[in-house]
Amino acid sequence: MASYLKPLLSLLFSIFFFSLASPIDAELQHPLDSLSPAEFTLVQNIVNKSYPTPHHNLTFQYVGLNEPDKPLVLAWLSHPTTKLPPRQALAIIRLNKQTHEIIIDLSKRQVISDEVYEGSGYPLLTNEEQSAAIELPFTYEPFIESIKSRGLNLSDVVCSTFTVGWYGEEKSRRVLKVQCFTKKDSVNIYVRPIEGIAIVVALDEMKIVGYGDRLRATVPKAEGTEYRASVLKPPFGPKLSRVAMVQPDGPGFKINGHMISWANWEFHLAFDVRVGPIVSLASIYDLEKQEFRRVMYRGYTSELFVPYQDPSEDWFFKTFFDCGEFGFGLSAVSLEPLTDCPSNAVFLDGYYAAQDGSPTNISNVFCIFERHAGEIMWRHTESGIPNETYREVRSDVSLVVRMVSTVGNYDYILDWEFKPSGSIKLGVGLTGILEVKAVNQTHTTQIKDDEHGTLVAENSIAVSHDHFLTYYFDLDIDGTANSFVRTGLVTKHVTEPGVPRKSYWTAVTETLKTESNARIRLGREPFDFAIVNPNKKTKPGNPIGYRLIPGSVSSPVMFPDDYPQVRGAFTNYNVWVTPYNKSEKWAGGKYVDQSHGDDTLAVWSQRNRNIENKDIVLWYTLGFHHVPCQEDYPMMPTLSGGFELRPLNFFERSPVLKVLSPPPVPLPNCTRRP
Amino acid sequence: MASYLKPLLSLLFSIFFFSLASPIDAELQHPLDSLSPAEFTLVQNIVNKSYPTPHHNLTFQYVGLNEPDKPLVLAWLSHPTTKLPPRQALAIIRLNKQTHEIIIDLSKRQVISDEVYEGSGYPLLTNEEQSAAIELPFTYEPFIESIKSRGLNLSDVVCSTFTVGWYGEEKSRRVLKVQCFTKKDSVNIYVRPIEGIAIVVALDEMKIVGYGDRLRATVPKAEGTEYRASVLKPPFGPKLSRVAMVQPDGPGFKINGHMISWANWEFHLAFDVRVGPIVSLASIYDLEKQEFRRVMYRGYTSELFVPYQDPSEDWFFKTFFDCGEFGFGLSAVSLEPLTDCPSNAVFLDGYYAAQDGSPTNISNVFCIFERHAGEIMWRHTESGIPNETYREVRSDVSLVVRMVSTVGNYDYILDWEFKPSGSIKLGVGLTGILEVKAVNQTHTTQIKDDEHGTLVAENSIAVSHDHFLTYYFDLDIDGTANSFVRTGLVTKHVTEPGVPRKSYWTAVTETLKTESNARIRLGREPFDFAIVNPNKKTKPGNPIGYRLIPGSVSSPVMFPDDYPQVRGAFTNYNVWVTPYNKSEKWAGGKYVDQSHGDDTLAVWSQRNRNIENKDIVLWYTLGFHHVPCQEDYPMMPTLSGGFELRPLNFFERSPVLKVLSPPPVPLPNCTRRP
Incomplete structure (x- = not known):
């Protein structure tokens, strides 16, 4: 058993670190670690310095680890005490209506490659541009009119963004569609759409470039849409009994x-x-x-x-x-x-x-x-041998x-x-x-x-x-x-x-x-x-x-x-x-x-x-x-x-044959069994 | 909430009864209850009295509830305080090499129908006849010789029963096949077969009626077949951490x-x-x-x-x-x-x-x-409404x-x-x-x-x-x-x-x-x-x-x-x-x-x-x-x-919309969290 535990020993005292943020440069441990906050900041600084434009004109659509080539990672794994492979980030930015793919070497603190992407499609949307897009209708007169004409209050309206897909257009611009809902009397906006209004927002310009008010449909009523327990009225139910998972030795991972x-x-x-x-x-x-x-x-x-x-x-x-x-x-x-x-x-x-x-x-x-879902890892009751009975059962545990x-x-x-x-x-x-x-x-x-x-x-x-x-x-x-x-x-x-x-x-x-x-x-x-x-x-x-x-x-x-x-x-x-x-x-x-x-x-x-x-x-x-x-x-x-x-046939035999069921937990003062 | 709980109130105090045996006649509660021990004894007595043969000649192959006709059960359910529908048992017995289907009225304590089944196929096997069948080879000379000739000890041999199926035979007798294993050095008999010996046992006569020793194959060795933790040698693993499910209010059912x-x-x-x-x-x-x-x-x-x-x-x-x-x-x-x-x-x-x-x-x-498997019954995080955020999550519990x-x-x-x-x-x-x-x-x-x-x-x-x-x-x-x-x-x-x-x-x-x-x-x-x-x-x-x-x-x-x-x-x-x-x-x-x-x-x-x-x-x-x-x-x-x-569309809306998550269990003295 000692030999089995040895590889884990070095990890044994690390359990208190899990609430740390991702490691910063000095603490980097693994070539596949996500970028740390410090590394994100570094990417931000390097890219902004390379493109000295007003900030609102340069948007980061994706920033992530540019993972090292697999042979480098595998080589490092064979000698994990050696230096990490060169640490790189991939940043996909929009700048002057173009998509740039930028690779940054984080150790050398410099851009090592910058390519303008000319093909079809656009990068990930940012939260910020979606938030900006859904604000546009509220100052857009035709929309204000559409809402008024439906007898709705603008202050009850919430909008959301929808990607537009592609339907064979040869040329495209970077747009989103916006559709709206009412939040009046219920926060369940998605089941209360204001149907028939079509808004197209161009993202690079951040303005409405298409608008239509095509049809009307009754806005579904608020009744029965609420889901917050604090707002719902009794009776509640079914009632579920409470439980605690008690692990006196702490988690096993x-x-x-x-x-x-x-x-x-x-x-x-x-x-x-x-x-x-x-x-x-x-x-x-x-x-x-x-x-x-x-x-x-x-x-x-x-x-x-x-x-x-x-x-x-x-x-x-x-x-x-x-x-x-x-x-x-x-x-x-x-x-x-x-x-x-x-x-x-x-x-x-x-x-x-x-x-x-x-x-x-x-x-x-x-x-x-x-x-601990109450599953059985393996079991057998042997009653086929005259005058002998055996029962071996192992309860299952998994890590999620x-x-x-x-x-x-x-x-x-x-x-x-x-x-x-x-x-x-x-x-x-x-x-x-x-x-x-x-x-x-x-x-x-x-x-x-x-x-x-x-x-x-x-x-x-x-x-x-x-x-x-x-x-x-x-x-x-x-x-x-x-x-x-x-x-x-x-x-x-x-x-x-x-x-x-x-x-x-x-x-x-x-x-x-x-x-x-x-x-x-x-x-x-x-x-x-x-x-x-x-x-x-x-x-x-x-x-x-x-x-x-x-x-x-x-x-x-x-x-x-x-x-x-x-x-x-x-x-x-x-x-x-x-x-x-x-x-x-x-x-x-x-x-x-x-x-x-x-x-x-x-x-x-x-x-x-x-x-x-x-x-x-x-x-x-x-x-x-x-x-x-x-x-x-x-x-x-x-x-x-x-x-x-x-x-x-990965293992020669069952890898759980020699699992022992964990011992029971004596809890005399904190549980009651019927 | 009160009205929801009302139907359950009458059950509330019954929780202490669950370790009771099945109810005997006087305590019968439901027309679909399994036969109680007293009812099994009653069936045994009534059938044995009806067929006064030496006991070993009459075998009970199946005894169970002959469930009341569905309309009777449904009628009773509408008025559960009324008398239960007539309580009947179905007994399938073997008697003089015949299969009888016997229906017993348990209230009147009498056989109300007895039919000899003449069609193809035989009833459930009993444990006792299978136990008897696997003993037969040990006094059967050709088998003893087969075992000896393989260099095995008869005392290490264990046999098991196998149903024979049907392959177009026009006539059949009630037989089983028996095949044997060695239990030497391991209780895992099924992976250590003694191949090539074919034994046919006629069940009604309880004797060997067919025997062949056709081929030989190496008996797989004991090494690596054992599964009992008490016998296996270290190292054991992987090690799993212990846990207790604590329900301070007891089970919810x-x-x-x-x-x-x-x-x-x-x-x-x-x-x-x-x-x-x-x-x-x-x-x-x-x-x-x-x-x-x-x-x-x-x-x-x-x-x-x-x-x-x-x-x-x-x-x-x-x-x-x-x-x-x-x-x-x-x-x-x-x-x-x-x-x-x-x-x-x-x-x-x-x-x-x-x-x-x-x-x-x-x-x-x-x-x-x-x-409590850590599943989520339903959830939603709402971050699409500007300046408002909602999160509603209900943990899932099920009954197994x-x-x-x-x-x-x-x-x-x-x-x-x-x-x-x-x-x-x-x-x-x-x-x-x-x-x-x-x-x-x-x-x-x-x-x-x-x-x-x-x-x-x-x-x-x-x-x-x-x-x-x-x-x-x-x-x-x-x-x-x-x-x-x-x-x-x-x-x-x-x-x-x-x-x-x-x-x-x-x-x-x-x-x-x-x-x-x-x-x-x-x-x-x-x-x-x-x-x-x-x-x-x-x-x-x-x-x-x-x-x-x-x-x-x-x-x-x-x-x-x-x-x-x-x-x-x-x-x-x-x-x-x-x-x-x-x-x-x-x-x-x-x-x-x-x-x-x-x-x-x-x-x-x-x-x-x-x-x-x-x-x-x-x-x-x-x-x-x-x-x-x-x-x-x-x-x-x-x-x-x-x-x-x-x-x-069984319900008008989600039946768990108004579930409240159970409150947390305060367990200050019996748990440790990292």
């Missing part, structure tokens, strides 16, 4: 800078303004081999595509890409102790660059907790890393769950508020045409839509050279003489050699998929690997040549595998806002590169078709989905 | 006889020797309507089909039906506090009739606990009812999970020990032909197989007259003038009118399925319903005309809907051992009955294809699957 270690796992956790949590260098300790073995180099939610399915003039463009347009990290919210995360959770902050480049804190952006991103109305709960058995489970919870279209109908019998959603309350159509979350997993299964294999179940005729059974199935495993072989729509045939290391075998000779266990599978239903689907073509398959390429990070491309779909995973994959025995990346899309129902109104109970990455 | 109430749910829980847990009369309290509304009349795991995929002479017949052959309840094990269920669990016992009819207790056969059934080597963890949002989640965990075939090979390079599984250790092929769990749900969505609807997502061309988008999808819902329409293979097309009450609509006019949300979907891969697949034809579709018929309870038929497949769900469904606006039953099959891996050896880490039944 350690946080050292951005490295987290727990049970047999260790991994690096970073926060990125675009994708949110990035898990790197996830490795699991092999008790038999007495060493940590790499499972994943880097993993994150690469893109989130949310096309609404209403073709009307005010809705057709609503085909959002939440990571590339709004920033999954930028939209992350501070987690609430005891409700967003259980009482045994520990919280971490995240930082991003504001539009002016200054470091901005999101407190409690991650929580980390041990999940959680972030919640609230992109306007929707709240996405993102969980990374690590299990001692070697499984990594990715969980997504969908909650928050529906997007509602105001209509004049109050009952389904009045609906003659397709209204593209569900009448969830009077005058309220909750519009149908999809959610496709595309994950990036640069798995490195015990090394970087990996292959992607498909195991099919093939029905065979029985040929054994004298055996009356007619058929059986056999598992036939095939290595998929190129990108085109590895585009998979799941669910049609009984196939299993895995990433294996073809260069390493277990003692009995099985290739070492990790399996993908999908959850419920959904695929796009729009035409593949429709503009939103071209931009979201990375969802055309549930699974893709590409050779590792540092620049292929975001499934929807680097510049997603108004993108033309010419820089997506689907385009990269067309090169049909070799993926056998290479450093490869697995892309997996978790999808949900959402036809809303009344239970989703006025606030959606969480709908959960997920999938699992699970060891497949 | 109440148990009154067999009725369980918690949060907004109430349901009846019974134990059955064949199917294990039966959940009846699940109803949810509607805070707006101020009444309990029925969701399900009765639900349980109807059958579990486990075909192994090795066509060789010693393995081809291994196509088990664990409910109908071995009894999912009969195979249930006593749950271990703190590991099988968390520290806040409450345990219940179950009873069944032994082979001689006497009541037999399984202690702790169920556990019931509130799951768990049973574990250990059918020989495999342990099945069966969870029923009730959520305040109205969801019922069905979870299954697969753990325990693999079935291993001994082979002479020690490395995959020595394997020339298909060995039908994975070489998980030297001389050990873990054989590939499937698990198909077929659930029975007599849903009664706010009444008994229900319909089954399919919602398809249909791609449409955009026709709106001036809208440049090309396509969108729309949800088209169709009522499936007959049984043949309602046979569904999931996963091929984007369809959603629901049971609705076409006679009741929400205020906006949506039909009241419950959705089926499948998990990972698997379908059989054997030929449909192969004998095991004919017997397991109820797995040919993932979903079936039938009109309620009291006799159609078990998807594989009443007599599954050696059945011919002439009494399965697939046969009943061929009548193609009308299912529109009828009392209907939903059958859902949850499947797993299991190609084993080394991590499954020598003990399988739990593989989990499941699915969800979720309200679909």
Whole structure:
């Protein structure tokens, strides 16, 4: 046991550091650490000095770590006491209506590359420009008139921003659409839209460049839309009993800078303004081999595509890409102790660059907790041996890393769950508020045409839509050279003489050699998929690997040549595998806002590169078709989905065989059992 | 709030009764209560008196409640203070090589019907006859010789029973196959088979009627097979930190006889020797309507089909039906506090009739606990209203009812999970020990032909197989007259003038009118399925319903005309809907051992009955294809699957909108936070 604990000993005293901000330069510990506040400031200063313009003319749209080349990181990992690889930041700025990609060397404190991006699409939106855009209508006379003519008070109106997508326009300018709601008598603005007003804002000029007041629909009433407990009236219920998780020895995990270690796992956790949590260098300790073995180099939610399915003039463009347009990290919210995360959770902050480049804190952006969900890790009762009975049961515990991103109305709960058995489970919870279209109908019998959603309350159509979350997993299964294999179940005729059974199935495993072989729509045939290391075998000779266990599978239903689907073509398959390429990070491309779909995973994959025995990346899309129902109104109970990455002959035997159940906690004075 | 609590008040003081045995006659509370120990004894006495034969010639194969006709139960429910419907038991006995179906009136204390079953198939096996069968080889000379000739000690040998299936034989006798293992140096017998010896035991005569010693294979060695912590040697790990769930107010659920109430749910829980847990009369309290509304009349795991995929002479017949052959309840094990269920669990016992009819207790056969898994019931952070920020988060709690059934080597963890949002989640965990075939090979390079599984250790092929769990749900969505609807997502061309988008999808819902329409293979097309009450609509006019949300979907891969697949034809579709018929309870038929497949769900469904606006039953099959891996050896880490039944316009709005998060638990003296 001593030898097993040794690698963790150096982390043992670091537990008190977890509430520190990200390390500043002098304390940098890891080449994949997110930029620290000091580094954000450094980037801000260097860039502002390089472009001595009035500040309001230079906006930081994205600032993040320009991660070192993978060989440098791997080399450093072999000798972690040596100097870190050169530390660089990537800043994407708008300056004089142009997009610049700037790479800054943080040690040399200088810009080392500056390229003007001339292609289609625009960078991440900033919070500040969205805030500015939604203020514009309030001084815009036609809008003031539209509100007045509806009998509404301007002081009750709240507006929100909507990306416009791309519909074949040859030229575009950087615009947003703005639509508005009433907050009168309820803070649930999304279910109280003021339908029919179309406002287009040009962002570089920050002015309204298009306006229309096309139609009117009854604004849904406030009654029944409120969700704040402080405002709702009794009766409340159902009543839930209270509980505390008591861990007398404290949490079982350690946080050292951005490295987290727990049970047999260790991994690096970073926060990125675009994708949110990035898990790197996830490795699991092999008790038999007495060493940590790499499972994943880097993993994150690469893109989130949310096309609404209403073709009307005010809705057709609503085909959002939440990571590339709004920033999954930028939209992350501070987690609430005891409700967003259980009482045994520990919280971490995240930082991003504001539009002016200054470091901005999101407190409690991650929580980390041990999940004691009452699951069983493994068990067996043996009663088949006469006069002997055995029972061995191990209760399961897992480690969860959680972030919640609230992109306007929707709240996405993102969980990374690590299990001692070697499984990594990715969980997504969908909650928050529906997007509602105001209509004049109050009952389904009045609906003659397709209204593209569900009448969830009077005058309220909750519009149908999809959610496709595309994950990036640069798995490195015990090394970087990996292959992607498909195991099919093939029905065979029985040929054994004298055996009356007619058929059986056999598992036939095939290595998929190129990108085109590895585009998979799941669910049609009984196939299993895995990433294996073809260069390493277990003692009995099985290739070492990790399996993908999908959850419920959904695929796009729009035409593949429709503009939103071209931009979201990375969802055309549930699974893709590409050779590792540092620049292929975001499934929807680097510049997603108004993108033309010419820089997506689907385009990269067309090169049909070799993926056998290479450093490869697995892309997996978790999808949900959402036809809303009344239970989703006025606030959606969480709908959960997920999938699992699970060891497949990675270990010689069960990695949890020698787990001991934790001893019971004696708590004589603080609990009562019936 | 008072009015909401009123229906629960009468249950409030019943919490101390949960450790009581099932009620005896005088205490009967509910027409769906399992037979009490006194009732089992009564059945035993009445049947034995009716057939005055030597006891060993009359065996009780199944004894359970002969549930009252549904209209009687529903009538009683409307007036629960009236007399219970007549209480009857069903006993299936073997007597003089015949199967009798006997119905006993427990009030009148008499047999009211006795029919000899002349069809194909045999009833549930008893534990006692299986115990007797595995003793026979030890006095059977050819077997003793086979063991000796292998250099093994008879005292190290343990045998086990295997049902033989049916392969087209016109006539059959009631037989079992017996295969043996060595327990030398390890209690993990299933991974140490003594291959090649085939023993056939006739059960009615209880003697060996067939014997063969066909081939030899190296018995896999003991090393690496042990799983008991007390025997394993250090190092142990990974280490997990200890935790206690502290509920200072005690559990939030109440148990009154067999009725369980918690949060907004109430349901009846019974134990059955064949199917294990039966959940009846699940109803949810509607805070707006101020009444309990029925969701399900009765639900349980109807059958579990486990075909192994090795066509060789010693393995081809291994196509088990664990409910109908071995009894999912009969195979249930006593749950271990703190590991099988968390520290806040409450345990219940179950009873069944032994082979001689006497009541037999399984202690702790169920556990019931509130799951605090750190999930979020619903949440929203509102930052879109200038100068205002709101955050409302409700942590999720659910109620879990768990049973574990250990059918020989495999342990099945069966969870029923009730959520305040109205969801019922069905979870299954697969753990325990693999079935291993001994082979002479020690490395995959020595394997020339298909060995039908994975070489998980030297001389050990873990054989590939499937698990198909077929659930029975007599849903009664706010009444008994229900319909089954399919919602398809249909791609449409955009026709709106001036809208440049090309396509969108729309949800088209169709009522499936007959049984043949309602046979569904999931996963091929984007369809959603629901049971609705076409006679009741929400205020906006949506039909009241419950959705089926499948998990990972698997379908059989054997030929449909192969004998095991004919017997397991109820797995040919993932979903079936039938009109309620009291006799159609078990998807594989009443007599599954050696059945011919002439009494399965697939046969009943061929009548193609009308299912529109009828009392209907939903059958859902949850499947797993299991190609084993080394991590499954020598003990399988739990593989989990499941699915969800979720309200679909059942409520006018979210049923958890007015849930308050439970207050925090102050525990100053018994916890330490870092």
